[in-house]
Amino acid sequence: xxxxxxxxxxxxxxxxxxxxxxxxxxxxxxxxxxxxxxxxxxxxxxxxxxxxxxxxxxxxxxxxxxxxxxxxxxxxxxxxxxxxxxxxxxxxxxxxxxxxxxxxxxxxxxxxxxxxxxxxxxxxxxxxxxxxxxxxxxxxxxxxxxxxxxxxxxxxxxxxxxxxxxxxxxxxxxxxxxxxxxxxxxxxxxxxxxxxxxxxxxxxxxxxxxxxxxxxxxxxxxxxxxxxxxxxxxxxxxxxxxxxxxxxxxxxxxxxxxxxxxxxxxxxxxxxxxxxxxxxxxxxxxxxxxxxx
Amino acid sequence: xxxxxxxxxxxxxxxxxxxxxxxxxxxxxxxxxxxxxxxxxxxxxxxxxxxxxxxxxxxxxxxxxxxxxxxxxxxxxxxxxxxxxxxxxxxxxxxxxxxxxxxxxxxxxxxxxxxxxxxxxxxxxxxxxxxxxxxxxxxxxxxxxxxxxxxxxxxxxxxxxxxxxxxxxxxxxxxxxxxxxxx
Numbered sequence: 001x002x003x004x005x006x007x008x009x010x011x012x013x014x015x016x017x018x019x020x021x022x023x024x025x026x027x028x029x030x031x032x033x034x035x036x037x038x039x040x041x042x043x044x045x046x047x048x049x050x051x052x053x054x055x056x057x058x059x060x061x062x063x064x065x066x067x068x069x070x071x072x073x074x075x076x077x078x079x080x081x082x083x084x085x086x087x088x089x090x091x092x093x094x095x096x097x098x099x100x101x102x103x104x105x106x107x108x109x110x111x112x113x114x115x116x117x118x119x120x121x122x123x124x125x126x127x128x129x130x131x132x133x134x135x136x137x138x139x140x141x142x143x144x145x146x147x148x149x150x151x152x153x154x155x156x157x158x159x160x161x162x163x164x165x166x167x168x169x170x171x172x173x174x175x176x177x178x179x180x181x182x183x184x185x186x187x188x189x190x191x192x193x194x195x196x197x198x199x200x201x202x203x204x205x206x207x208x209x210x211x212x213x214x215x216x217x218x219x220x221x222x223x224x225x226x227x228x229x230x231x232x233x234x235x236x237x238x239x240x241x242x243x244x245x246x247x248x249x250x251x252x253x254x255x256x257x258x259x260x261x262x263x264x265x266x267x268x269x270x271x272x273x274x275x276x277x278x279x280x281x282x283x284x285x286x287x288x289x290x291x292x293x
Numbered sequence: 294x295x296x297x298x299x300x301x302x303x304x305x306x307x308x309x310x311x312x313x314x315x316x317x318x319x320x321x322x323x324x325x326x327x328x329x330x331x332x333x334x335x336x337x338x339x340x341x342x343x344x345x346x347x348x349x350x351x352x353x354x355x356x357x358x359x360x361x362x363x364x365x366x367x368x369x370x371x372x373x374x375x376x377x378x379x380x381x382x383x384x385x386x387x388x389x390x391x392x393x394x395x396x397x398x399x400x401x402x403x404x405x406x407x408x409x410x411x412x413x414x415x416x417x418x419x420x421x422x423x424x425x426x427x428x429x430x431x432x433x434x435x436x437x438x439x440x441x442x443x444x445x446x447x448x449x450x451x452x453x454x455x456x457x458x459x460x461x462x463x464x465x466x467x468x469x470x471x472x473x474x475x476x
Contacts, residue, residue, distance in 0.1 A: 027388070028315065028344035028353045040359065044374045061366015101366075178380045216375045217453065247375070249456040250367060292365040 042127040045137065045175035045183075048252045048288050049096060049104065049121075051209035052223040052241040053260055053268045057137045057173035057183050059123050060098035065291045068094045068108070072261045072284035075274055085282055092263035097293075102126075110263045112271070117264040119143030127174055141169040145266040162193040167265040169207075179213035187225070189269055200230040205269055211245065219245040221256065227269055239272045241284075254286035314399065314474060316435050317344045321470030323356055327461040334368060334460065336361040343470045345437065350394025352409060354387040354468075376450050377416050385415045387422070397428050404429045409439060415448045426468070439468045 046056040049066065060066055074088030082088065094108025094117075102123040109116045125138040145165040151158040166189070173183025185207030194201055205227040213219045223241045243256020259276050262268030274280035321341030327334040340360045345352045358379040363369035373379040389411015391397065397405040405428045413422040426439025443464050445452060452460050 028346060028351060029342060029355055044370050061369070064366055098366075178378075216378065247371075248453070249371070249459060290367045292367065 038130050039128050039132040040130040042129065042137075042175050045127070045173060045181040046209075046211055047219055047245040047247050048254060048286070050254070050286060050288075051183070051185075051211070052221055052243055052254060052256050052258065052286070053239060053263070054185050054187075054207050054209060054223060054225065054265065055119070055121060055139070055141050055169060055171060056209065057123075057139045057171050059102060059104050059121070059139070060096065060290065061292075062098055062101045063293050064098045065293050066096040066106075067289045067291070068092075068096065069287045070094070070108075070263045070284070071286075072258065072263065072282050075280040075282055077279040077281070090261045090263060108264070110267060112261065112263070112267060114148045115145050115264060115267065116148060117143060117145040117266075136172055136174040139171040139173075141167075141171060143167050143265060145264050164192045165266040166190045169265075173209075180210070182208070182210040184208055185225070187265065187269065189266060191266065191270070203230040203269065204228045214244075217247045221245055221254065225269060231270060235273060236270065237272050237275055239268045240276060243284075250290050252286075252288040252290075254288070256284055256286075257281050258284055314347045315344055316347060316399075316472035317475045318342070318470050318472045321354070321437075321468070321472075323354075323469075324467045325361070326465045326467070327463070328465075329459050329461045331459045334363070336363045336369070336372065338362070341468075341470065343437070343472060344475070345391070345435070345472055347394070347397075347399045350391035350397075352387070352389055352391055352411065354385075356385045358383060358385055376445075376452075382415070382417045385413075387411055387413050389422070391428070397430070399430055399435065402430050402432065413443070415443075416450050418448045420447050433474060435472045437468065437470045437472060441466055 044058070046058040048056065049058050049060060050056055070092040072090040074082055074085035076084045078085050090110070090112050092108050092110040094106055096104055096106035098104045104121040105119070107116070107118045119141055120143070121139060121141045123137065123139045125134060127137045128134045143166070145167070147163045168188045169185055171183055171185050173181060175181045187205040187207055189203040189205065191201050205225050207223065207225040209223040211219045211221050221243050225239045227236070227238070237259055239258065239260035241256050241258035241260065243254060246253045246255065259274040259281055260268040260272040261282060262271045274282065319342050320339060321343045322337065322339055323341045324335065324337045338356050338361045341354060341356045343354050358377045359373055361369070361372065363372065389409055392408045392410050397407060407426055407428050408423065409426055410423045412419050422441065424439050424441035426437065429436040429438070443466055445462055445464060452462070
């Protein structure tokens with residue numbers, strides 16, 4: 001074998017080796033990189049389907065049943081005689097169920113005014129990244145609240161419809177970052193029966209809610225509603241609530257301070273009279289337990 | 294002498310053809326299973342991307358964490374939000390090698406036991422992993438099967454004390470991928 005030939009053979013032997021070496025530097029996956037980027041939906045903007053009192057843009061997964069216990073104590077300003085409000089309580093028990101992914105229906109009963117409320121919540125648009133970029137979610141809520149107390153004046157003709165109140169909300173919200181989510185909750189509330197002939201039946205309000213995640217399981221929450229019309233200035237107050245969401249497996253505990261004792265949309269929008277500035281702040285909590293059916 | 298050269302060239306060319314043969318899929322199955330006293334947690338990902346270089350035995354996997362499907366919607370949310378933090382660490386990946394690739398004949402149908410060693414990256418943490426599995430060659434396609442166990446703690450995934458009874462510290466991963474030759 002002459003030397004020239006051996007050089008050729010050695011060269012031929014080395015060639016594929018260098019190929020291998022080069023090939024190992026890059027990722028094999030680069031060669032099958034998907035040219036089509038899939039749409040990725042943004043999930044878990046909030047830990048719960050409620051910000052605090054109001055509905056959040058969050059839904060439940062298909063087949064989920066959420067048992068919710070809402071509780072508000074009396075005002076802290078009640079002092080030690082009322083154990084800082086703990087002697088009083090306002091409660092709502094409710095069940096929410098998601099028959100499909102973008103639909104949620106719920107029913108609940110509040111102790112105040114013995115109101116039964118029900119709602120239907122539908123996610124029209126879900127925030128997404130990737131192929132389809134949508135920076136926000138749009139969720140529609142429609143609900144009714146039935147007052148089941150005896151009528152105030154039984155001497156006049158009373159109709160069942162007088163017990164009814166309706167509310168509608170287009171919720172627009174966005175998970176801005178992994179930790180920060182915000183939403184706007186424009187709210188239209190219709191009351192079939194109002195106390196005075198001068199009271200408007202229709203009330204328009206705007207709510208704003210947000211959260212800042214502190215750890216993966218704890219988030220700081222804030223929620224504020226401002227009704228634009230129909231309420232008595234200086235008497236009715238805007239509901240403002242701040243609190244924490246704490247998630248432990250299937251439970252979400254929402255602990256908060258609020259000036260609203262109402263536990264449905266009609267109640268917290270029109271029956272909030274306590275003032276933060278006067279210390280008429282109430283401690284409250286929501287417990288959410290989700291079961292998969 | 295010219296004959297020898299010709300043979301050498303042919304051998305080189307044919308071997309470099311083998312070196313170039315790669316198999317891939319974008320629809321591989323990766324499941325994970327955790328057995329705990331209170332409830333079993335199971336999830337399946339049907340969109341695993343996998344490439345195997347039959348020549349070198351090099352192997353790579355990539356899975357989108359959000360593509361793991363759970364039976365319970367809430368579990369899926371917690372998996373993504375609280376455990377693997379999919380927004381921060383969207384992908385899980387494995388990069389390694391079939392250490393005994395020479396014992397696999399990619400051109401003859403049959404089942405070949407293999408050992409795979411490499412680096413697994415989950416939740417931003419990379420660990421060395423070794424797993425046993427098999428490669429089944431069937432009609433030009435190959436089926437890669439493997440089962441191994443990962444420790445949640447290895448990947449800096451924290452299990453809070455309140456749910457520690459519900460979640461096992463070790464997770465069984467099952468891989469079942471059908472790969473096609475890459476043209």
